[in-house]
Amino acid sequence: MDHHFFTHGGWDCLSGPIDRRCYPNSSVRTVHVWGSKIYLGTPKIVAGLATFGRLQIREMLEFLALLYDVPLSEWTLLPAVGRFFEHDQEGGQASDFESCVNLTKAQASGLRLRADDEKVVPDGHYLWFKRLSEKRLAAETPNMKEWLLLSRTMTAPGSVKSNASGSATPHRNDGLRYQRREEDGRCRITGSLAINRDPPRGKDWSGLHAAHVLPLAWSAESQIKEMFSPAALETVKASGLHERDLLINTILMDMKVHGWFDEYRFGIWPVQEGKKWFGKIFRFEQSKCNVDGEWLLAAAPPARYSLPAVGVRETPEQREARVRDEQERAQDKTRHDLTDDVVLRELLKVHFLTCLHWHVKGMGWNK
DSSP states (O other): OOOHHHSSOOOOOSSSSSGGGTTTGGGGGSSSEEEESTTBBBEEEEEEEEEEEBBOOOOOHHHTTTTTSSSGEEEEEOOOOOOBTTTTTTTOTTTTTSSOOHHHHHHHHTTTTTTOOBOOOSEEEEEEEEESSOEESOOOOOBBOSSBBBSSSSSSTSSBOOOOOOOOOOOTTTTTTHHHHHHHOOOOOTBBBBBBOSSSSSBOOOTTTEEEEEOOGGGGGHHHHHHHHHHHHHHHHHHHHSSOGGGGGGEEEEEEHHHHTTTEEEEEEEEEEETTEEEEEEESSSSOOOOOOOOBBBBOOOSSOOOOOTTTOHHHHHHHHHHHHHHHHHOOOOOOOOOOOHHHHHHHHHHHHHHHHHHHHTTTTTO
16 A cells, blocks of 8 residues: 555655645545654555444544554544645645644643544544653554454455465355344344335335445455454354354445445444344445445334235225335334344454445555
8 A cells, every 4th residue: 555655656645735636635634643754755544434423432443453563552643734635725735744743732631532532533634643651652553453354255265364274264055044034034234124026026125235344255254264353253153154144244234225235334333231232334435335324133023914814905094004004014113232243243353344445445446
């Protein structure tokens, strides 16, 4: 990534403002995280996020911590003054990165982002600093982790790093889609229901897909060893995920939402509230991903009314009651309780980590 930034045309900050054309998808990121140290006269962009008016400071710091191989308690993230893109009204110079943050003033005014702050992250630019002491900071940037999942291309032999042993992947079980349809009854992201049709045709499932959380091509034993923590790996292997296609590895989604999920444009992060766990949805792009829900939804509530049998006429009152019930079910926002779905929680975490590595550390680079 750095090699691309530093060697392609248009990325020359020595004599002018930073050219955002060399920062992939910068226009759809509202928060830009930079290294505080200048490399060969060039500032180093290390992360980019979109907040959508709901990403909290504590959440952003929690997610960034997942990307680095050092404890972030040794580092601090400070807001930078000014705007640094060539096409912005107030495009900055490279020298701004050496002087844009007055460290003494930042310490005194509490500009440092706090790990327990629940306010929404203000849009803008931020810089990493190494904490030397309570009052002294150094212009350094923490190193990021590598990530196993290199490509979404399912059949490419080089799409994952693989070990010699345990490389066999489970075969797809097409029968799971029918089980998932019956269990969920609706898109678990948008809440949209399967369309009812006259008997005996039953529901129309054509717009709803059973989406895999962890692709089968990446569920070989040799690969999951590198994705999960030791405790999580034990739980996942006990479920048999590395040996067979499992229902727990699927979620019913609208066809378009399924595509966005597969492209890691949004993720579902397990969060704990009291003694319960729920799946919170986070988007990673401002455009081309119109997911507006906030939580992974529970399965559809059961219908109170059904279409009449063949040859039986539905009265206007019955139709009105059935349509009203269907609308209420589609608008139901009951959250899915992940407390006992331990395997699904771990699978969602791996999917979310991939989102972070592709769309935050990767700044939206087209993998």
